[in-house]
Amino acid sequence: MKVIRESFGQIDHQTVTKFTLINDHGVEVTAINYGCIITKIVTPDKNGHYENIVLGHDSLNDYVQDPYFLGAVVGRVGGRIRGGSFELDGETYTLAKNNGHNHLHGGNMGFNKVVWDAEVVEDGVRFSYLSPDGEEGYPGNLHIQVTYTLDNHNELKIQYEAQTDKKTLLTATNHSYFNLSGDLKRDILAHTLKIKSDRFLELDHEFIPTGDFVEVKDTPFDxxxxxxxxxxxxxxxxxxxxxxxxxxxxxxxxTNHDHEIVLKDPESGRILTIETDEAGVVVYSGNSLESEGDFLGVPSRKYLGICLETQALPDAIHHSHFPSTILDKEQRYSSVTIYKFGIEKK
Structure with missing residues (x-):
């Protein structure tokens, strides 16, 4: 197991560094300390060919301009917050409305658009950031760490840890777009998905949860x-x-940490199993990817990647029956998601 550290450019006089984690089987995970972005994941297919399985870019500037939260850690709150505001202990907090009338993925300068401190740790890299009180409208000085580790079981673990000095909201997630075909040879329409879930959230016309849980039975959400x-x-x-x-x-x-999310590409034989301690997963099938630009030389198009965002439920602050996203003063926030890269047995 080794970690290779290289320069990836500069932004606002801050150095951006690329870290490549490589295990003994040749599986690679590359991430940069701008937005904790995962730029590449290399795994073998059923014939032993090693190829990249996420959408990415070659240059820092492409990530700075990227509108898709590509491969990044998003927050303070992943997903949408209705009306771009919320109330805590009688005080109203106003957030950026960066998605119509609503707040999305932490705002204009969320976790995905800042340079994090980084240090190499055993089998991985740890990113750290202080989100100051009032940043993007959120209360509290929030100290957050995100650690990526890769082991010889071909498992990438993402661990989130945080503390605040004032009650705030927090649910962070990784926004990688997966495509198991390898080097984006095909879109994800022929991929299969399995989720241990009986219910999904109904959305309104602005993609905000109505608060109603819908049974997946006899729907395309099953x-x-x-x-x-x-x-x-x-x-x-x-x-x-x-x-x-x-x-x-x-x-x-x-269920949690029980093979609850499984993505497969039958043609390549690749399998991605995701386990988490989060309450939910947002499945986004790349419906809004535009036919402009490219990802690592492959033209962008609808359905080129699929996001599987493990997190608390979006807009939870406005729905008392959802698991809470409130983080109290001095409370420890901890969340783990594990990505297991495998091959379907013949």
């Missing part, structure tokens, strides 16, 4: 058995059509 992504993108179900023909929906997980 991933309790392995199902093809394309079924939802061609579905006439109002919730699929609403988000641009596909998925951009939170699912409530039935």
């Amino acid at each position: 991933f309790r058995s392995e199902s093809i992504i394309e079924a939802g993108t061609s579905s006439a179900h109002p919730q699929n059509v609403l988000v641009g023909d596909g998925y951009d929906h939170p699912f409530l997980l039935n």
